[in-house]
Amino acid sequence: MAKKTVDLKEKIKHEYLDYYLTKGHDPKTVYHFCKELKIKEEAYYEHYNSFAQIRADIWRSLFLETKKGIMEDDVYSSYSVREKLLAFYYTLGEMLKSKRSFVVQDFPRSPKEFIKKSQIKAFKEPYLLFVQDLVQEGIETGEIKSRSKLEAKYKEALWAQCVFIIDFWTKDDSEQFEATDAAIEKAVNLSFELMGASALDSILDFGKFLFHNRDKMRYQ
Template identity: 45%
Template sequence: METLEKIRKAYTEYVLENGKQPTSVFQFAKKLKIAEADFYKEYTSFDAIEADIWLTFFTEAKTTVEADETAQSYSVREKLLAFYYTWIELLKGQRSFAVYSYGRLREASKGQGARGMGRQQSQVFKPFKEAFYDYARDLLAEGRESKEVEPRPFITDRYPDALWGQTLYLLDFWIRDVSKNFEKTDTAIEKAVNTSFDLIGRSPLDTLFDFAKFMYQNK
């Protein structure tokens, strides 16, 4: 087993058994029978391990969907739906860790109020967030080409933020979901994605705006 995988496995088992992070890298490495320096070759901290795990959930879901030949013919809306369903399925396989990590980060961010994520949560989710933003921008660009996404002045650049907020909402919903086989999460995914694409797609207001613009230019 590679050192990185060994560290991740041992860390996951430790936090699930103890409900908290190890007290020190030195003690953790000693119990794992590796040099402390070998730990730092892979990770700079315990939070870095969690950040890597959350990023892996994302990259595996994205890779799985993109490897599906059927998904290549999906609309952008359907691709995002497929990603979320796949992502949640992967999270189910390590739900205990996801619940622990998300709960710990949420507890650490209490008191942040309107400022949103606490610093610790922000750092742990940072690699995941950055990778998701790249993915969202690619999807949105594809959506503009297929006319599924309507470019709007001053708003278009905020679309990735909205999709990231949607992702955090769905994660929180799934963490709290107690329905059988998380059926309510499936419904939440469908409704959230359909609503977001209804909002960022072309609407009667866009048609009205175009008509008003035409009238103004030709008066």
């Protein structure tokens, strides 16, 4: 019985994805969709309550399969935090290829619109937990500098980085997505330079100095 339930859920997801990519929009109603699948509506609602939830499930699967892929690599645990994030993005790129038509169609022209889409939370929420663990590990190893006022914002900054990478990938027409690989490396390296002990600390220190000495800088 459990296997049949799983098989039906996968069938619903597969048939919906085929319809969505072929027609460019959702089926008219759940009733029409179920009629084409020759299943009862109640069977559909045992797995999903909307078509948006199916898309959310696809985005969730992209994250879970990516994480599973890196965790199954025997050498992953020996990587630095920077290398772990690089491994995640490179593996995500491979996973995205298997759903490229869906990702390109479901990803709006503006990354800001993408962030607002409700189904993206299914990818974003586990991603934030994943990078929060990486940030904590990086602080413990010294790869990331602990900054009380900025530390809580690191994961959101990394989420913006992830959205940038997916957006770049959807528009990448280079051979074997080589441009995306280069973008990943540059983006990750920059983020670790900023999160580590870097010029950012000098900027912050200088900002504090200017603030505390603002009276001295006023024109007489």
